[in-house]
Amino acid sequence: MGRTVLISDAETPLGRELVSAYLQAGDTVVAAVSPQASPKPEWAGSLLAVDWNRRSSLSTRNLLLTAVNRFEAVDEAVILDCRTMSEKLAQELSSAEIESEVDAYVKGTVFLVREVMIHFTDRGRGVLCLAAFSPQAADSPVPPLDGAIREFFHGFTRSLLATCASGPITANAFQSYSSTPVEFTRFIAKTLEEKARKISGRSFTLEPRQGFLQGLVPAGRKP
Secondary structure (H helix, E strand, C coil): CCCEEEECCCCCHHHHHHHHHHHHCCCEEEEEECCCCCCCCCCECCEEEEECCCCCHHHHHHHHHHHHHHHCCCCEEEEEECCCCCCCCHHHCCHHHHHHHHHHHHHHHHHHHHHHHHHHHHHCCEEEEEEEEECCCCCCCCCHHHHHHHHHHHHHHHHHHHHCCCCCEEEEEEEEECCCHHHHHHHHHHHHHHHHCCCCCEEEECCCCCCCCCCCCCCCCCC
């Protein structure tokens, strides 16, 4: 029997590839999409698209409730960091833009991880994947606000994985730079199938050079 999988940012190129990959594998997908996304994936068979306002804790809670009411439980969640960078310098940003980006991509990520972790804790099991993707090279210049949001996701992920190195919830990170959504999706699917559903607190990178979490030592282990 297939899994029920929640995928964030399903309207993005990476999100769409992940949705397709899980559906082809026989899983049921709850696709979290921006209310402004167009065109939106529609409810059909094993796919349920749900509007998700990243800035709203209520919308995030409703996303999980909708998934549970429809499918009884969520088995796996893939939470993405794949935002399009603004390319604006610090002095070019308006106060509204700063607040909007921080609300959406800092608070929004924490809101969703919190609700997923509550659900998994109540169930006593679950698989959480946090995936950071950029088509640019890891050492490419990044505008200040975008760099801050990227580093938030990395730091938040690092801390979260350390708390999940042992226990009923399996949590791992995935990252890729200078690849395509198709390549990264294949990498995530292959890694989950081979090992990432069996171990926890690890980071996996598509590129051969050291990634942002490769030095992480799971809690209770010595380097």
